Amino acid sequence: MAVVFERTKGLTPISTHYCPGCTHGIIHRLTAEAMEELGVLDQAIGVAPVGCSVLAYKYFNCDMHEAAHGRAPAVATGIKRVLPDKFVFTYQGDGDLASIGTAEIVHAAHRSENISVVFVNNAIYGMTGGQMAPTTLAGQRTTTSPLGRDPAHAGYPIRISEMLATIPGATFIERVAVDSPANVRKAKRAIKRAFEIQLEGKGFSLVEVLSTCPTNWGIEPPNALKWLKENMIPYYPLGNFRDATKEEVSDGQ
Amino acid sequence: MVNERTILAGFGGQGVMLMGQLLTQAGMIEGKEVSWLPSYGPEMRGGTANCGVIVQTEPISSPVVEGNATSEIMMNTPSLDKFEKDLVPGGKLLINSSLISKKASRDDVEAYYIPSSDIANELGDTRIANMVMLGAFVELTGAVEPESIFQALESRLGLARAHLMDINKQAFARGAACVKEQRN
Amino acid sequence: MAKVLMKGNEAIGEAAIRAGCRYFFGYPITPQSELPEYMSLHLPKAGGVFLQAESEIAAINMVYGASGSGARVMTGSSTPGIALKQEGISYIAGAQLPCVIVNMMRGGPGLGSIQPAQSDYNQSTRGGGGGDYRLLAYAPASVQEMVDYVQLAFDKADEYRNPVLVVGDGVIGQMMEPVEFRATAASDLPPKDWATTGTGGKRPPNIINSLYLDAEELERHNIHLAEKYNRIKENEQRWESVGLEGAELVIVAYGTTARIAKSAMENLNRQGKKIGLLRLITLWPFPEKGFAELDEATKDLLVVEMSMGQMVDDVRIVNEGKRGVHFVGRSGGVIPSTALVEEKILEILERSE
Known part of the structure; x- marks a missing residue:
């Protein structure tokens, strides 16, 4: 019988702790499939964050580090400098990367550390119970912005991809979403391209993945996908923000 | 038996730290126990510079030279004002008389007045005032042999600046001569 | 080998390189900046990597990553910088990784002063990170002893899989004394089979971690650590x-x-x-x-x-x-x-x- 679908070898054969309807599972699978397809699983060292995906070190079927909150890019830097020929990636949420770990991600990009970052943006703190994230949209209600985020008081939601794309060392920056099958396929292509850039030795790559949090948004999963599309994508537009490998080609022409 | 604890002080740029290091290295070359301890501050240029050097036969306990200096090389007036009290009675005080117009205020120390900046200028390089003072110091204390100082300097200058050895040796000799004159 | 006259901070760098340290992650701070300066010049010549981190926090986390990958790695700082590293040190201790941390103490609290002090006895012996952890902490009194103990620190860190602190003060960092770099005896250390170097398809994944969500599992981990600290207490007291x-x-x-x-x-x-x-x-x-x-x-x-x-x-x-x-x-x-x-x-x- 022909095999039409198989579980990727890039994930361990255990159930995850993620809430029903959470899209972390999809993003884990895309990340793992990309590693498997590129043949780097046995050469890979991943760094898990603090946040909902804190246990990612149990799910990815490769060597893993569990980092302190926000410090994954620094930990990955240490690993990559020791093992420049191995494949090193971080998997980070928006509290981890866009709030407490902004210094680490900005400087890893500036150094063009030859690492890849999967950045999951669901506009909220999940693990700690739905508090306001740096990426929480204006007006969005959370447990620490119960009346809705007021930018005059709490500032505006941070657009990480746009910001990092201004950094010379950031080789590849793309924002994708996992709200539809078509977008999931695009997300896979972006993650794989980001990983290839590392394997080609071309420097820092990051894919921002817009994701849902049905539990803390208080929206059932199908409507959460719709909410993402209608509310997040207008503020966080999808697309490639930087691909220095293409710029090099066009510069040369 | 050597037991020399020296404070060297001046303003930044007078080569005070280097003078201390040459003395320390010379002691090490002779197999003596040595230490060099600088003061350090937030300013990068033009501040005060001082260091304490110990050259002795016995192992060194405290590397801090404070209140028990057996000798001092004072390159400017603020240094003399600050450190004169740290000299033990009978201690040897070398004063750069080109820049310090006053005399030692204590009469229980042996003071020598070396116009080191003038001599350095006469030899054509104001930066070698420190070597004039070092020549005077070695002549006065006998803490190390002149040859050891030259050896230390040679290693510092390296091949690229080896041609500077000669003028430094002249400066050293002029300093030593000042002490001989004043002693007689 | 003949003696050489060296500044304490520079001698520490040389001692570390001779002990096989090939990675240094740090951030400038008086009075220990000569250490990263020395490493930036000499580590690449030894085939290693010096990297100036964006912060003390990043530096200690780079140490965590490098150590987890099996390298001999070091960081250095002074009082307030060491304070910033405390969370990372707790993670490194919890994950049982070896590394050497140098603290050239200065006056505190807060920004304090840049002059020599011994303001971190508590920080060295009690730590500032969370949890039941201990660091082997050496406090050498001369440049020569600094060299000897930095070299020993790397071996002890590997032996116990624990961070080792080497504590000095501005005086030892800044002073020059003659030093001799003695050849260290090859020590019989266990292989780092726990390091994350890629499975190579030959073993199950290695995980560097200090998280134990199950309370009893974490307690067992703490008991295991306590037993290790008792062994250190028994075997490593020096005076x-x-x-x-x-x-x-x-x-x-x-x-x-x-x-x-x-x-x-x-x-x-x-x-x-x-x-x-x-x-x-x-x-x-x-x-x-x-x-x-x-x-x-x-x-x-x-x-x-x-x-x-x-x-x-x-x-x-x-x-x-x-x-x-x-x-x-x-x-x-x-x-x-x-x-x-x-x-x-x-x-x-x-x-x-």
Whole structure:
């Protein structure tokens, strides 16, 4: 019988702790499939964050580090400098990367550390119970912005991809979403391209993945996908923000 | 038996730290126990510079030279004002008389007045005032042999600046001569 | 090998490279900046990597990553910078990774001063990160000893899979003394089969981690760590004692202060007093065994520190009320003079008579 679908070898054969309807599972699978397809699983060292995906070190079927909150890019830097020929990636949420770990991600990009970052943006703190994230949209209600985020008081939601794309060392920056099958396929292509850039030795790559949090948004999963599309994508537009490998080609022409 | 604890002080740029290091290295070359301890501050240029050097036969306990200096090389007036009290009675005080117009205020120390900046200028390089003072110091204390100082300097200058050895040796000799004159 | 005249901070760098350290992640801070400067020039020549991190926090987390990947790695800083590293140090201890951390202490609290101090006895022995963890902490008193203990620190870190602190003060970092780099004996260390180097398809994944969500599992981990710390306590106490026999009073000190105190001791003993010195070489484990050697004749202990007396509590604990425990010191970057120590000793002796 022909095999039409198989579980990727890039994930361990255990159930995850993620809430029903959470899209972390999809993003884990895309990340793992990309590693498997590129043949780097046995050469890979991943760094898990603090946040909902804190246990990612149990799910990815490769060597893993569990980092302190926000410090994954620094930990990955240490690993990559020791093992420049191995494949090193971080998997980070928006509290981890866009709030407490902004210094680490900005400087890893500036150094063009030859690492890849999967950045999951669901506009909220999940693990700690739905508090306001740096990426929480204006007006969005959370447990620490119960009346809705007021930018005059709490500032505006941070657009990480746009910001990092201004950094010379950031080789590849793309924002994708996992709200539809078509977008999931695009997300896979972006993650794989980001990983290839590392394997080609071309420097820092990051894919921002817009994701849902049905539990803390208080929206059932199908409507959460719709909410993402209608509310997040207008503020966080999808697309490639930087691909220095293409710029090099066009510069040369 | 050597037991020399020296404070060297001046303003930044007078080569005070280097003078201390040459003395320390010379002691090490002779197999003596040595230490060099600088003061350090937030300013990068033009501040005060001082260091304490110990050259002795016995192992060194405290590397801090404070209140028990057996000798001092004072390159400017603020240094003399600050450190004169740290000299033990009978201690040897070398004063750069080109820049310090006053005399030692204590009469229980042996003071020598070396116009080191003038001599350095006469030899054509104001930066070698420190070597004039070092020549005077070695002549006065006998803490190390002149040859050891030259050896230390040679290693510092390296091949690229080896041609500077000669003028430094002249400066050293002029300093030593000042002490001989004043002693007689 | 012939002796060379080196600044303490630079000698530490050279010692680390000779001990096989190939990675240094740090951030500039007075009075230890000569260490990263030295490493930036010399590590690449040895085939290693020096990287100036964006912060102390990033630096210690780079150490975490590099150590987890099996490398000999080091970072260095001074008092407030070490404070910033504390969370990372706790993670490294929790994940049982080896590394060497140098602290050239300066005056505190807060931004404090850049002058020499021993303001981090508590930070070194109690730590500032969360949880039940300990660091082996060496406090050398000369540039030569600094070199010897930095080299030993790498071996001990690997042996126990634990971070090792090497603590100095601005004086040791800045001073020059002759040093000899001795060839270290090849030590019999276990292979780093726990390191994340890629599975190579030959083994299950290795995971570097300090998270245990199951309470009983974390407790088992803590018990395992405690057993390790007890082994360190049993095997790694180091101290130097001078003239304990028949001493009326024994000075307790470490690092630069111990050398100043020793001068005071020598001066007083020349005048016919009977003063001894117990110099801590390990701050943790606290050298309790050294205190067991104290003579019955000794009536008083004098703690001398460049702080307001952070070590006094530990001396009181080990003393168990047997002798008088006194303190004299200076802080904020002021170095205590031998005269100050001598005066304090005479005052204590007079009182006991």
